[in-house]
Ligand SMILES: NC(=O)C1=CN([C@@H]2O[C@H](COP(=O)(O)OP(=O)(O)OC[C@H]3O[C@@H](n4cnc5c(N)ncnc54)[C@H](O)[C@@H]3O)[C@@H](O)[C@H]2O)C=CC1
C-alpha cells in the first residue's frame with residue numbers, strides 16, 4: 126500500500142504521524158511510505174532519517190495526500206479538505222462530535238475516516254488515545270501551575286505551598302488516563318488533590334494507586350460545584366468516547382471561583398466540559414480570562430512536547446497501520462473489532478453512533494457496510 130504522511134498544519138503542531146522507525150516497519154512489510162518534506166523536523170527527524178529508513182520524500186502536501194492511506198496526527202483543517210478523495214483511508218485523530226464541517230467534508234468525499242480516539246479494546250480502553258492523554262494530563266498540571274503565577278495572570282500561589290503556608294488545591298474532573306496523570310503530577314508537586322469520576326470502580330482504583338494522597342469524590346453537580354469553588358486549579362478530563370463532552374461545570378460554578386484561579390480544559394478536543402470553554406485556543410494564544418478565571422483550552426497540547434509525543438503516539442498507531450496496509454482496511458477491520466470501532470465515516474455514512482447522535486446525522490453500522 127502507498128502511505129502518505131503530510132506535515133501537520135495546526136498551530137504549533139510539531140508532531141508527525143510517523144517516525145523513521147515506523148517508516149522502516151512499513152517498508153519492510155513491502156509498503157511505500159511518502160513523507161512530506163520537512164514533516165518530521167518539529168520532532169527532530171530529518172528527511173535524511175526517513176530516506177535512510179526507506180521512505181520517499183515528496184515536496185508538497187498534495188503529493189503526500191495522493192496515497193491510498195494518509196496518516197496524520199490532528200484532525201484535518203479546512204485548508205486540507207480539498208485533498209479528500211473517494212475511498213481515501215484517513216487514519217488520524219478526528220474528534221468529529223464538535224466538528225460538523227469536517228464530518229460533512231468526509232461524508233461528501235466518501236473518505237474512510239478511521240479515528241485514533243475511538244479504536245477501542247474489549248476492556249473499553251482506548252489504546253490510541255491513551256499515550257496523548259498521558260502527555261496532556263501531565264502537562265495540564267504543569268501548565269496550570271504556571272498560569273497560577275501572578276506574572277501569568279493567576280492568583281499568585283505556589284501549588285506546593287511552603288512550611289507554614291497552605292498548599293494549593295487541584296480538582297480533577299474525570300479520573301481516566303488524562304485525569305490520573307494530571308493528579309499524579311499534582312501530587313508530586315505537593316498540592317491537595319481531589320479527583321471526581323462518575324465511576325466508583327475507577328475511584329476505587331485511584332484510591333488503590335494514590336492512597337491518602339488524593340480525595341476521591343463521585344462526580345455529581347453538588348460535588349463538582351463544591352470542588353470547583355474551592356479549587357485553585359481545575360482540570361477537565363472527562364470523556365464519553367466519540368461524544369461531545371458534557372458541560373459539567375456551569376457558568377455559575379466558574380463565577381464562584383476566586384479571581385486568578387485556573388481552568389485547564391483538556392477535554393476541549395471533544396467540546397470541553399466548562400460552560401465557559403466557548404472557544405478552542407492555540408499554543409500561540411493559549412488562554413483567555415472569563416469571570417476573572419484563566420481558561421486554557423488548547424486542543425493539541427502534546428504538540429508542544431513533540432519529541433515525547435510523536436514517539437509515544439506512533440508506538441501505538443503504527444502496528445494498526447501495518448494491519449490496514451497488509452490486509453486492506455476492510456479485512457483488517459473485519460478481523461480486528463477494536464480497529465473497526467475506529468471507523469467514523471465510511472461510504473458517505475457516519476458509522477460511529479455517538480458522532481451521529483451529536484450531529485443529528487443518521488447512523489449506519491460500519492459492520493453492515495463492511496459485510497456488504
Ligand atoms: N487537549 C488535548 O491536547 C488532549 C485532549 N485529550 C482529551 O482528554 C479527554 C480525556 O481523555 P482520556 O483521559 O483518555 O479518557 P478516559 O476514557 O481515559 O477517561 C475519561 C474518564 O471520564 C470519566 N467520566 C465520564 N463521565 C463523567 C462525568 N460525568 N463526570 C466525571 N467523570 C466522568 C470516565 O469514567 C473516565 O474515567 C478526551 O476528550 C481526550 O480526547 C487527550 C489528549 C490530548
Ligand SMILES: CC(=O)C(=O)O
Pocket residue numbers: 199218220242254257258394424425426427428
Ligand atoms: C488527542 C488529541 O487530539 C491530541 O493529542 O492532539
